[in-house]
Amino acid sequence: xxxxxxxxxxxxxxxxxxxxxxxxxxxxxxxxxxxxxxxxxxxxxxxxxxxxxxxxxxxxxxxxxxxxxxxxxxxxxxxxxxxxxxxxxxxxxxxxxxxxxx
Amino acid sequence: xxxxxxxxxxxxxxxxxxxxxxxxxxxxxxxxxxxxxxxxxxxxxxxxxxxxxxxxxxxxxxxxxxxxxxxxxxxxxxxxxxxxxxxxxxxxxxxxxxxxxxxxxxxxxxxxxxxxxxxxxxxxxxxxxxxxxxxxxxxxxxxxxxxxxxxxxxxxxxxxxxxxxxxxxxxxxxxxxxxxxxxxxxxxxxxxxxxxxxxxxxxxxxxxxxxxxxxxxxxxxxxxxxxxxxxxxxxxxxxxxxxxxxxxxxxxxxxxxxxxxxxxxxxxxxxxxxxxxxxxxxxxxxxxxxxxxxxxxxxxxxxxxxxxxxxxxxxxxxxxxxxxxxxxxxxxxxxxxxxxxxxxxxxxxxxxxxxxxxxxxxxxxxxxxxxxxxxxxxxxxxxxxxxxxxxxxxxxxxxxxxxxxxxxxxxxxxxxxxxxxxxxxxxxxxxxxxxxxxxxxxxxxxxxxxxxxxxxxxxxxxxxxxxxxxxxxxxxxxxxxxxxxxxxxxxxxxxxxxxxxxxxxxxxxxxxxxxxxxxxxxxxxxxxxxxxxxxxxxxxxxxxxxxxxxxxxxxxxxxxxxxxxxxxxxxxxxxxxxxxxxxxxxxxxxxxxxxxxxxxxxxxxxxxxxxxxxxxxxxx
Amino acid sequence: xxxxxxxxxxxxxxxxxxxxxxxxxxxxxxxxxxxxxxxxxxxxxxxxxxxxxxxxxxxxxxxxxxxxxxxxxxxxxxxxxxxxxxxxxxxxxxxxxxxxxxxxxxxxxxxxxxxxxxxxxxxxxxxxxxxxxxxxxxxxxxxxxxxxxxxxxxxxxxxxxxxxxxxxxxxxxx
Numbered sequence: 001x002x003x004x005x006x007x008x009x010x011x012x013x014x015x016x017x018x019x020x021x022x023x024x025x026x027x028x029x030x031x032x033x034x035x036x037x038x039x040x041x042x043x044x045x046x047x048x049x050x051x052x053x054x055x056x057x058x059x060x061x062x063x064x065x066x067x068x069x070x071x072x073x074x075x076x077x078x079x080x081x082x083x084x085x086x087x088x089x090x091x092x093x094x095x096x097x098x099x100x101x102x
Numbered sequence: 103x104x105x106x107x108x109x110x111x112x113x114x115x116x117x118x119x120x121x122x123x124x125x126x127x128x129x130x131x132x133x134x135x136x137x138x139x140x141x142x143x144x145x146x147x148x149x150x151x152x153x154x155x156x157x158x159x160x161x162x163x164x165x166x167x168x169x170x171x172x173x174x175x176x177x178x179x180x181x182x183x184x185x186x187x188x189x190x191x192x193x194x195x196x197x198x199x200x201x202x203x204x205x206x207x208x209x210x211x212x213x214x215x216x217x218x219x220x221x222x223x224x225x226x227x228x229x230x231x232x233x234x235x236x237x238x239x240x241x242x243x244x245x246x247x248x249x250x251x252x253x254x255x256x257x258x259x260x261x262x263x264x265x266x267x268x269x270x271x272x273x274x275x276x277x278x279x280x281x282x283x284x285x286x287x288x289x290x291x292x293x294x295x296x297x298x299x300x301x302x303x304x305x306x307x308x309x310x311x312x313x314x315x316x317x318x319x320x321x322x323x324x325x326x327x328x329x330x331x332x333x334x335x336x337x338x339x340x341x342x343x344x345x346x347x348x349x350x351x352x353x354x355x356x357x358x359x360x361x362x363x364x365x366x367x368x369x370x371x372x373x374x375x376x377x378x379x380x381x382x383x384x385x386x387x388x389x390x391x392x393x394x395x396x397x398x399x400x401x402x403x404x405x406x407x408x409x410x411x412x413x414x415x416x417x418x419x420x421x422x423x424x425x426x427x428x429x430x431x432x433x434x435x436x437x438x439x440x441x442x443x444x445x446x447x448x449x450x451x452x453x454x455x456x457x458x459x460x461x462x463x464x465x466x467x468x469x470x471x472x473x474x475x476x477x478x479x480x481x482x483x484x485x486x487x488x489x490x491x492x493x494x495x496x497x498x499x500x501x502x503x504x505x506x507x508x509x510x511x512x513x514x515x516x517x518x519x520x521x522x523x524x525x526x527x528x529x530x531x532x533x534x535x536x537x538x539x540x541x542x543x544x545x546x547x548x549x550x551x552x553x554x555x556x557x558x559x560x561x562x563x564x565x566x567x568x569x570x571x572x573x574x575x576x577x578x579x580x581x582x583x584x585x586x587x588x589x590x591x592x593x594x595x596x597x598x599x600x601x602x603x604x605x606x607x608x609x610x611x612x613x614x615x616x617x618x619x620x621x622x623x624x625x626x627x628x629x630x631x632x633x634x635x636x637x638x639x640x641x642x643x644x645x646x647x648x649x650x651x652x653x654x655x656x657x658x659x660x661x662x663x664x665x666x667x668x669x670x671x672x673x674x675x676x677x678x679x680x681x682x683x684x685x686x687x688x689x690x691x692x693x694x695x696x697x698x699x700x701x702x703x704x705x706x707x708x709x710x711x712x713x714x715x716x717x718x719x720x721x722x
Numbered sequence: 723x724x725x726x727x728x729x730x731x732x733x734x735x736x737x738x739x740x741x742x743x744x745x746x747x748x749x750x751x752x753x754x755x756x757x758x759x760x761x762x763x764x765x766x767x768x769x770x771x772x773x774x775x776x777x778x779x780x781x782x783x784x785x786x787x788x789x790x791x792x793x794x795x796x797x798x799x800x801x802x803x804x805x806x807x808x809x810x811x812x813x814x815x816x817x818x819x820x821x822x823x824x825x826x827x828x829x830x831x832x833x834x835x836x837x838x839x840x841x842x843x844x845x846x847x848x849x850x851x852x853x854x855x856x857x858x859x860x861x862x863x864x865x866x867x868x869x870x871x872x873x874x875x876x877x878x879x880x881x882x883x884x885x886x887x888x889x890x891x892x893x894x895x896x
Contacts, residue, residue, distance in 0.1 A: 003728060003845035003846055003847050004728055004731050004732075004771075004772075004845060004846045005842065005843060005844075005845055005846070006843040006844055006845065006846055007837050007838060007842075007843055008731075008732075008735075009768075009772060009846055010837050011834055011837060012735045012738070012739070012768065014830055014833045014834060014837070015739050015830060016738065016739065016742055016761075016765075017830075017833075018826040018827070018829055018830035018833075019739070019742045019743055019746060019826070020742070020746070021709055021822070021825070021826045021829065022746060022819070022822045022823050022825075022826040023745075023746030023747075024702070024705055024822075025702050025705055025706050025709065025821070025822030025825065025826070026746065026747075026814065026818060026819045026822045026823070027746070027813070027814070028702070028813040028814075028818075029751070029810060029813070031751050031793070031796070031797065031800075032746070032751070032754060033701070033702075034793070035745065035746070035754055035755065035758060035793065036746055038758070038785075038789065038790075039742055039745070039746070039758070039761070042761075042762065042765060042785065045777075046765060046768065046769075049769055049772060049774050049777055050772060050846055052774070052850065053772040053773050053774055053846045053847065053848075053850065054843060054844045054845065054846055054847070055844075056847065056848050056850060057850070057858075058850050058854045058855040058857075058858040058859075059858065060774070060850075061774050061776055061777045061850060061855050062855060062858055062859055062863050062866070064774075064777050064780075065777070065780065065855075065859070065870075066866055066870055068780060068781075068784050068785065069870040069873060069874060070870075070873060071785070071789060072784060072788065072789055072874070072877070073873050073874050073876065073877030073878075074877070075789050075792055075793070076792065076877050076878070076880075076881040077877050077880045077881050077884065079792060079793070079796045079881075080880065080881045080884035080885045081884060082796065083796065083799070083800075083884070083885060084884055086800060087888055092800070092802075094700070094701045094702060095700050095701075095702075097699075097701075098698060098699030098700045098701075099699060100697075100699045101697050101698050101699030101700075706821070706822070706825065709825050709826070709829060710825060712829065713825070713828050713829050713832060716829075716832045716833075716836070717832060720832065720835065720836065720839075
């Protein structure tokens with residue numbers, strides 16, 4: 001039977017990923033950068049699930065679970081870092097912490 | 103006895119090393135230096151006695167010491183070759199060196215570099231003997247370079263004055279030009295004939311090259327180039343007058359008696375090659391003839407005693423080259439021998455005069471020394487007569503007349519060359535007697551401050567005796583050399599006989615003597631008016647500056663080189679290598695600008711990189 | 723897959739894309755987060771239509787329900803006021819977003835080209851029940867589970883340490 005081709009699922013994931021990338025590069029506020037990272041991870045997960053669904057295997061979903069776990073841990077640590085940065089530099093500007101230049 | 107041959111160059115080498123490395127008090131230095139040369143002379147005389155009493159097979163003796171190299175079929179050895187030619191030259195060089203060393207012990211007594219001087223002199227003698235006794239051209243070249251080195255060291259002996267260093271450098275560089283030609287000649291010889299052993303070369307060359315073949319001509323001309331440089335002939339003669347900046351014994355030994363005759367020796371040794379290349383041999387004669395004229399004219403105008411003698415040396419070696427060029431090989435060697443005696447004597451006696459007048463070199467400021475320095479006067483007079491060629495009583499006459507006769511009658515002689523040789527006699531007589539009259543006659547312009555000691559006078563006396571007696575050895579000499587340097591007594595159709603040529607030469611000499619007497623003793627005014635006239639002063643200046651050759655070389659060679667060196671100060675070849683460094687630096691600067699420290703910049707870099715990678719994978 | 727589910731997939735996809743685009747371009751952090759929630763919910767619907775109910779649920783619970791809530795906590799803690807909005811406006815000029823947009827567009831184009839070029843794949847279809855996922859998870863992927871738990875432990879410890887209040891002394895370490 002016909003259904004949604006897997007390509008469209010992958011493309012959806014791709015679009016979400018690209019949007020997240022654009023947001024990452026565009027925004028200067030660290031919070032928005034983190035949000036964009038989450039969007040990118042989500043997009044990747046969509047692609048995995050679509051692929052797994054095409055073959056009718058749970059592997060895609062399992063991969064998405066791992067991505068989820070990783071996203072959660074990364075967000076918590078990342079936000080903690082943002083708080084420390086804010087305490088030190090009194091700003092959320094990503095360009096403020098650019099002393100490692102050469 | 104013959105196997106003592108290796109001691110002849112080895113003893114001076116050893117003493118040079120000892121003097122260079124160790125420190126001795128002055129007296130010991132003098133003893134070591136003189137005794138080493140004396141020992142060398144004694145050994146050479148023993149070897150001669152042995153050679154004459156029991157001549158070895160083929161009249162030649164080879165002593166192989168060890169093999170120098172052995173690479174790809176090229177196997178030069180450290181080997182000494184003794185035949186009549188090298189025997190004569192060895193004995194003359196050793197003996198004259200001994201006398202000059204003896205002389206220098208007193209001449210250089212006040213100098214700081216006493217030990218250094220004798221170390222260099224001994225090294226020089228050792229190198230010269232190596233050159234003469236060498237079995238193959240490579241060892242000869244070793245000696246060649248050794249004498250060139252010692253010449254440089256000794257010309258610039260008083261190094262604190264930059265003029266001396268300049269003179270030394272000039273000598274070295276100009277002879278270097280000749281040496282390079284010679285090395286190329288050696289390469290050519292080895293390439294075509296497969297060996298550098300001289301006897302082998304002389305055997306193989308006629309087999310492989312016919313008369314007039316290109317390779318023979320090339321090799322002969324290249325060796326001529328080397329000889330011309332070392333013997334200060336045209337066009338490389340500019341260094342010898344300036345080399346007079348060195349101490350007088352150095353001028354006597356190196357630049358009169360020995361080193362400058364190395365070129366003559368080379369051509370005589372390889373005469374088979376020149377027989378195969380008639381154009382090269384003719385070139386030798388032309389070079390000799392031209393040089394003897396040019397140097398003769400220049401000698402007429404010099405005011406420095408040593409420079410007159412220097413130009414005289416150039417001129418006399420021109421005679422030797424002339425002899426070689428016309429095929430009168432033994433005549434050249436005989437003239438070498440008598441020239442060694444009288445020219446060394448001229449320098450030594452001249453040195454006595456210079457030292458006595460407290461380092462005065464200008465002959466116009468000397469005069470009237472006949473009574474104050476009698477030994478110097480008589481020995482100088484004898485040597486001067488020998489130089490001019492006073493017949494029957496001087497050795498110089500025998501040798502020079504032989505050459506003049508050979509210029510007319512030898513296989514390649516011609517009347518033109520004979521005329522040139524006679525003009526040379528006129529000039530020689532003129533400048534020699536000019537020198538004698540100005541220095542020893544007339545009124546004294548400078549007073550004698552110190553009288554010479556025995557160490558300086560005895561060598562002069564010995565050499566004076568040899569300058570007279572040496573000539574009587576002419577017939578046994580020619581017979582002795584017959585095996586190596588054949589002389590046919592002159593063939594060619596000639597109108598005059600040998601005696602006739604000698605008489606004409608004598609008359610020319612008397613003409614020169616009279617003119618010198620006229621201009622420089624009697625009527626000095628004639629000379630001054632001649633020189634101060636417009637034409638006269640121009641010609642005088644031209645001859646004084648060695649026919650403008652220094653000026654020419656400066657304009658043509660030295661200035662462009664200096665200009666180029668200045669232009670290339672940044673060294674454009676090195677620029678390539680520094681350019682590599684600079685490109686790296688630019689790249690570094692560019693790349694370090696990408697390290698902004700900003701997060702989004704790096705993220706953008708990752709994104710861009712992944713785009714490029716995917717593109718590469720997709721489309722390539 | 724019933725036509726209804728197909729339509730639902732496309733609609734959910736469009737909503738997800740739109741709300742994501744809005745999320746990255748807001749000036750106020752909370753607005754962006756709200757749009758993010760919408761996007762995540764839409765994606766959850768898409769998951770459901772793809773026959774992955776487990777991850778659909780997990781998307782809502784963990785992603786939208788825990789991670790985004792964490793974001794909101796922090797935003798509230800930071801207390802960004804009106805001048806933050808002004809700063810954001812200054813930072814988000816046309817000169818700023820034109821480059822990233824082009825870069826992402828090129829990347830997207832390449833990826834789509836890659837996907838399409840590989841030829842027709844199959845169709846998204848049957849449901850994969852949570853039971854199958856569970857069996858796979860505690861079967862072959864057991865080690866992954868353990869590693870994930872260690873990762874979470876590390877993140878917990880790290881976040882705890884980093885989130886400590888500032889020490890009284892002048893010396894600080896980030």
